[in-house]
Amino acid sequence: MAVKIPQMYGSLVFNDKVMRDKLPKDIYKALRKTIENHTHLELDVANSVAVAMKEWAVENGATHYTHWFQPMTGFTAEKHDSFITPVGDGQIIMDFSGKELVKGEPDASSFPSGGLRATFEARGYTAWDPTSPAFIKDGTLYIPTAFCSYSGEALDKKTPLLRSMETLEKEAVKILHLLGNTQVNGVSATIGSEQEYFLVDKKLFEQRKDLIFTGRTLLGAMPPKGQEMEDHYFGTLKPRVSAYMHELDEELWKLGIPAKTKHNEVAPAQHELAPVFDTANIAADHNQLTMEIMKKVADKHGMVCLLHEKPFEGINGSGKHNNWSLITNTGVNLLDPGRTPAENAQFLVFLMAVIKAVDEYADLMRISVATAGNDHRLGANEAPPAIVSIFLGDELTAVLQAIENDRFFDSQEKVQMETGATVLPHFFKDNTDRNRTSPFAFTGNKFEFRMPGSSLSVAGPNIILNTAVAEALRQFYKELEGTPQDQMLDAVKALVKRAVKKHKKVIFNGNGYTDEWVKEAEKRGLYNLKSTPEALPHFVDEKNIRLFTDHHIFTREEIFSRYEIWLESYSKTLRIEAKTLQSMISAQFLPTLTESMTKICASIKGKRETIAGISCGAEEKLLKDMADCYNKITDAKEKLAEDLLSAGKIQDKKEEAFYYHDVILKDMEDIRKIADKAEENIPEKLMPYPSYEKLLFSI
Ligand code: ADP
Ligand code: MG
Numbered sequence: 138m139a140v141k142i143p144q145m146y147g148s149l150v151f152n153d154k155v156m157r158d159k160l161p162k163d164i165y166k167a168l169r170k171t172i173e174n175h176t177h178l179e180l181d182v183a184n185s186v187a188v189a190m191k192e193w194a195v196e197n198g199a200t201h202y203t204h205w206f207q208p209m210t211g212f213t214a215e216k217h218d219s220f221i222t223p224v225g226d227g228q229i230i231m232d233f234s235g236k237e238l239v240k241g242e243p244d245a246s247s248f249p250s251g252g253l254r255a256t257f258e259a260r261g262y263t264a265w266d267p268t269s270p271a272f273i274k275d276g277t278l279y280i281p282t283a284f285c286s287y288s289g290e291a292l293d294k295k296t297p298l299l300r301s302m303e304t305l306e307k308e309a310v311k312i313l314h315l316l317g318n319t320q321v322n323g324v325s326a327t328i329g330s331e332q333e334y335f336l337v338d339k340k341l342f343e344q345r346k347d348l349i350f351t352g353r354t355l356l357g358a359m360p361p362k363g364q365e366m367e368d369h370y371f372g373t374l375k376p377r378v379s380a381y382m383h384e385l386d387e388e389l390w391k392l393g394i395p396a397k398t399k400h401n402e403v404a405p406a407q408h409e410l411a412p413v414f415d416t417a418n419i420a421a422d423h424n425q426l427t428m429e430i431m432k433k434v435a436d437k438h439g440m441v442c443l444l445h446e447k448p449f450e451g452i453n454g455s456g457k458h459n460n461w462s463l464i465t466n467t468g469v470n471l472l473d474p475g476r477t478p479a480e481n482a483q484f485l486v487f488l489m490a491v492i493k494a495v496d497e498y499a500d501l502m503r504i505s506v507a508t509a510g511n512d513h514r515l516g517a518n519e520a521p522p523a524i525v526s527i528f529l530g531d532e533l534t535a536v537l538q539a540i541e542n543d544r545f546f547d548s549q550e551k552v553q554m555e556t557g558a559t560v561l562p563h564f565f566k567d568n569t570d571r572n573r574t575s576p577f578a579f580t581g582n583k584f585e586f587r588m589p590g591s592s593l594s595v596a597g598p599n600i601i602l603n604t605a606v607a608e609a610l611r612q613f614y615k616e617l618e619g620t621p622q623d624q625m626l627d628a629v630k631a632l633v634k635r636a637v638k639k640h641k642k643v644i645f646n647g648n649g650y651t652d653e654w655v656k657e658a659e660k661r662g663l664y665n666l667k668s669t670p671e672a673l674p675h676f677v678d679e680k681n682i683r684l685f686t687d688h689h690i691f692t693r694e695e696i697f698s699r700y701e702i703w704l705e706s707y708s709k710t711l712r713i714e715a716k717t718l719q720s721m722i723s724a725q726f727l728p729t730l731t732e733s734m735t736k737i738c739a740s741i742k743g744k745r746e747t748i749a750g751i752s753c754g755a756e757e758k759l760l761k762d763m764a765d766c767y768n769k770i771t772d773a774k775e776k777l778a779e780d781l782l783s784a785g786k787i788q789d790k791k792e793e794a795f796y797y798h799d800v801i802l803k804d805m806e807d808i809r810k811i812a813d814k815a816e817e818n819i820p821e822k823l824m825p826y827p828s829y830e831k832l833l834f835s836i
Contacts, residue, residue, distance in 0.1 A: 147393035149197065151190055151271040151278075159189040172267050173323065173466075175303065183235030183265075190271060191220060191233035194278035201277040202233060204241035204263040206284040207294045208248040209702050211594050213425050214284075216243045217277055239265045241282065249705070251698025253290050261285060261292050266299065269422045272392050281422055290695055294596035295418070297690050301603035302326055302417055304688040308610040309463060309471070309487075315614060316483055316629070317622055323466030326603050327583075329414030330424045331398075333455035333591050334431060335406050335443040336378060338835050341827040342441040346725075350717045351710075352445035352592075353510065356726065356809055358816040359451045360830035364404045372401045377438065377836055378408065385410070385434045392430070394423045404453040405833045414460060414583075417603065421596045424457075428592070440836065446590035447513035449829060450809075454514040455591035459598055462583035463487060463606075473582040482629040485540075489636040490613060491584060492527060494605035495577055496643035498684065499525035500664050500675040501605065502577070502588070505598040507669040507703070509710040511590035512798075516667060518650045521576035521587050523672075524658045524665045526645040528575030534646060540630060541637040574649035604688050669707050670794040676700045704790040711797040715781055718805050722774050725825035726812055727767065733819050734763050759818060766815040770808060777804040 147154075157165055164185040171178045194202065203215040222232040241263040248261070263282035271280045284293035291297050302325065309324035342348050347355040374382065382399045389396040395413035402409050410431075415423060428444055435442035447454035463471040471487045474480075495502060502525045506515070514520040529537070538544075572578055576588045589598050613632060620628040642661040647654060658665060666672035675681065677700050685691040691699070737760045741753045780800050787793040821828070 142390065145387065146390045149273040149391045150393035151193055152393060153270075155193055156186075156189070159193055161185060168267065178239065178267065180235050180239075183239050185235070187233045187235045187238040190238065190278065190280075191231060194271075194273055195220065195231050197273050199273050199276055199278045202237070203277050203279055204243065204265075204282040205279045206243075206263050206282045207425065207594065207596065208284055208292060209251070209294070209699070210249060211294075211592070213429065214243070214248070215277075215279070216241075238280065243284075248284075248292065249702045250286070250292055251701040251705075253286055253292065253694060253698040260287065262287065266295060266418070268299070268416075269419050270393065274392070274426075290692065290698075294594050294600075295421070297600045297695075298418060298421055298596045298603075300690050301600045301607070301688070304690070305463075305603040305607040305610075308607040308614065312486065312610050312614045312617070313465070313483070315617055315620075316486065316625060317479070318483060321465040321467055321469075324471070325464055325466075326417040326599060327414045327462050327464050327470075328417045328420035328595060328599060329412060329460040329583075330420060330589075330595050331409055331411040331456075331458040331460070332424065332427055332431075333402055333407060333409045333457065335404070335448050335455065336381065336408065336435060336440045336836055337406060337443060337832050339436065339439050339441050341832055341835065345826045345832075346721055347714075347717050348441070348443070348448070351714045352443060353448045353513075353714075354450065354829070354832075355714060355718045355805065356721060356812050356816070357450065357829045357832075358813040360828070360833060362405075362834075363452055367403060369401050369405050369407070370403045374401065375836060377440070381434060381438045381440065382408070382410075384437070385431060388430050388434055389427060392423075392426060394427060396427070402453070402455075404449070406836060407453065407455065414462070416464075417599050421594065421599065424595050444592040446508070446510035446592060447517075449833065452833070453519045454517070456514065456520055456587060457589045457591050457593055457595065459586040459589050459595055460580070460583050461586060461599065461602055470582050472579075472584070478626060482626050485633050486613060486629060487610075488533075488579075489633050489640075490606050490609035492640050492643060493609040493612075493636055494602070495525060495527055496640040497609070498601060498605040498681070499643065500666065500672070500678070501601045501681055501684075502586070502598065503664060503666045504672045504676050505601045506588040506590060506593060507666075507672040508590060508593065509669060509707050509714075510592060511588075512668050514590060515588060521574065522649050522655065522665075523667050524649070524655065524663055525576050525588070525643070526649065526658065526663065527584075527643050528572045528578040528646055529644055530572075530579060531646060533579060534644060537633070537637045537641070537644075540633050541641070543634075572646065572649075575645070576649065600690060604684060604690050607688055608684055668798050670704075670791070670798045673700060673703050673707070673794070674791060676703075701790060704794045707794045708784075708790070708797045711801050712781070712784070715777060715801050715805055718808060719774065719777060719781075721826075722770060722808060722812065726815075727770065729819060729823050729825050730763060730767050730770075730815060732823055734760060734767070736820075736823075737763070763815060763818060766811055769811045770815070773804065773808045773811065777801070777808065780804055 156168065160168065164182055167182045168186060170176055201217040201219045203217045205213060205215050208214050220231040220233050221229040223229050242260060243263060244260065246260060261284055263284050266281045266283050269281040271278060283296040283299065285296060286292055305326055306324045310322060313321045345354065347353065386396045396410055397413045398411040400409055412423065414420065431442045465471065474484045503523060516522045578585045586598055589595065616632050617628055643663065655665065677696060682693060682696055685696055686693060737756050741756050744751050744753055784793065784796050784801060787796055
């Protein structure tokens with residue numbers, strides 16, 4: 138039976154259409170006003186919405202509701218309550234009130250708060266976010282919420298994202314009005330996040346402690362074939378993968394998630410899914426859901442979906458490209474070059490605001506993607522370097538150069554000059570050449586931030602991007618304020634000229650994977666924050682604290698609490714990895730190595746007993762090599778154990794994170810090098826866990 142996609146799409150979402158159908162007209166209007174203008178929601182409206190929501194949910198099979206939130210773990214959290222309310226005579230009714238809709242009190246004392254709640258209230262509460270629609274999953278009504286402490290500190294990723302969208306909207310509308318574009322009264326950041334992932338067989342996955350506990354392999358020699366043939370990229374989908382992707386699409390569509398593109402990626406067993414973009418808050422919620430559903434559907438198909446940034450050494454890792462733009466409530470993409478000088482002026486202002494933002498807050502952009510997992514990816518010649526730079530393409534770069542140098546711009550007649558009152562060039566949308574090595578690339582009508590790792594919540598990078606661009610727009614506004622309309626284009630040109638001079642150092646159109654770029658970037662004074670411990674401390678630099686507090690994104694306390702949570706999370710991740718490696722080495726790898734050696738000994742003995750004086754040179758050499766590896770691994774393992782003890786004694790969180798990076802990670806790499814070499818000589822059937830070969834090529 139053919140499934141009717143349009144009917145299925147969004148069928149589990151309490152979306153605008155359902156609201157219009159189910160809510161009394163005045164209530165619907167009041168709710169829309171709250172969603173669009175962020176106005177306060179009256180309790181009688183909430184009550185009315187709650188009744189409609191519950192009825193719709195129960196009709197669609199829901200028995201429970203949950204306040205769904207995004208604590209600092211990077212995952213989502215939920216606690217389910219049923220709708221049932223006893224009415225006294227052994228009967229129940231299905232009940233749901235406005236109060237229950239707007240506010241929840243999960244016992245959330247175990248979520249990371251970076252010390253915030255200790256000093257205030259032990260408990261947090263969740264508050265309904267009406268801008269992201271509720272939905273039904275597994276018989277439960279999910280209500281997207283923000284998670285705060287009683288004194289109002291954000292304990293989650295959604296609250297600051299909403300705050301950043303508000304400040305960006307305010308500054309964008311202000312400057313649009315100043316530029317004479319007065320019809321616009323709303324601007325939203327839009328996000329389309331391309332999601333990469335690996336699929337491995339579940340039975341194989343379950344035999345690997347490292348995948349189970351850390352999401353990545355800590356040991357494993359490269360198979361004879363890796364990704365060198367690049368035959369997987371956009372290749373034909375294998376039937377099992379195709380069936381998986383098909384069901385995944387349907388599950389996402391039911392939840393109103395516009396999954397659009399799917400294909401194989403560069404690495405074997407690697408794939409990608411891209412949705413149609415949406416406003417930032419909804420896109421962030423949708424991406425969290427997408428990751429969850431990816432895992433769930435994989436399980437149904439006997440597979441495991443790996444979202445780690447670097448599941449396999451020597452094979453490309455997975456990223457999450459964050460496509461970002463700005464859209465007005467009149468439907469105009471502000472990063473789309475226009476057709477008239479006025480439109481182009483507007484475009485240039487917003488383009489320059491992004492360039493200025495990324496240049497001035499490159500450290501924050503880098504921090505927003507800094508995790509232990511992503512450290513394996515950035516700068517590994519498969520993903521953008523750790524240096525944040527912007528790719529604009531030759532044409533747009535030439536446009537900016539022309540403005541900077543007061544030259545007329547003319548390129549292959551594709552670009553026309555507007556003469557007359559202004560010297561602003563008139564250019565058309567450029568089919569930007571593709572540069573895959575840039576961390577932040579202009580792609581015609583949006584920017585693509587390529588540094589985020591595959592498992593990251595997109596909230597983090599977009600909080601930074603939104604806020605930094607809001608700040609740039611705020612400064613531009615001040616520069617342009619008071620300019621008469623008839624002089625505005627000239628004023629914009631002068632502003633762009635100043636901004637280009639100041640921020641062109643962040644523009645780089647070349648190959649970001651080369652060593653020359655690293656040197657050049659250093660000369661230009663750009664940050665090169667290679668690892669998470671190196672990057673994170675800049676979060677609390679005064680200029681960054683000022684940015685966040687000026688725009689009411691984070692209070693000083695919230696900034697320090699987040700900094701602490703990230704440092705801790707980094708150290709904890711590495712500690713778990715180190716302990717998993719210890720266990721695999723002690724309980725699996727070394728015993729297997731012993732078994733292999735015993736077999737070789739038996740073979741030598743048997744040969745000698747059969748034929749006296751027979752040469753056993755090859756076996757003896759192998760045995761010696763193996764014994765040598767055994768000793769080296771044992772030494773390295775002991776060093777790791779000692780270093781872990783030392784790590785446990787470090788009090789200062791920054792020092793601890795650096796220690797895990799500089800010492801523990803290095804110990805782990807040392808062990809791996811020896812073990813991966815020894816693995817080549819271990820008979821396949823003795824291996825205690827599946828090899829790379831099996832993991833990567835068995836689906
Ligand atoms: P590519 O792999 O070439 O980067 P894809 O088609 O895989 O292209 O992904 C492009 C992504 O960019 C999609 O998720 C798409 O929805 C998103 N996108 C397109 N326009 C915008 C926009 N204006 N704002 C945000 N994201 C956008
Ligand atoms: Mg892309």
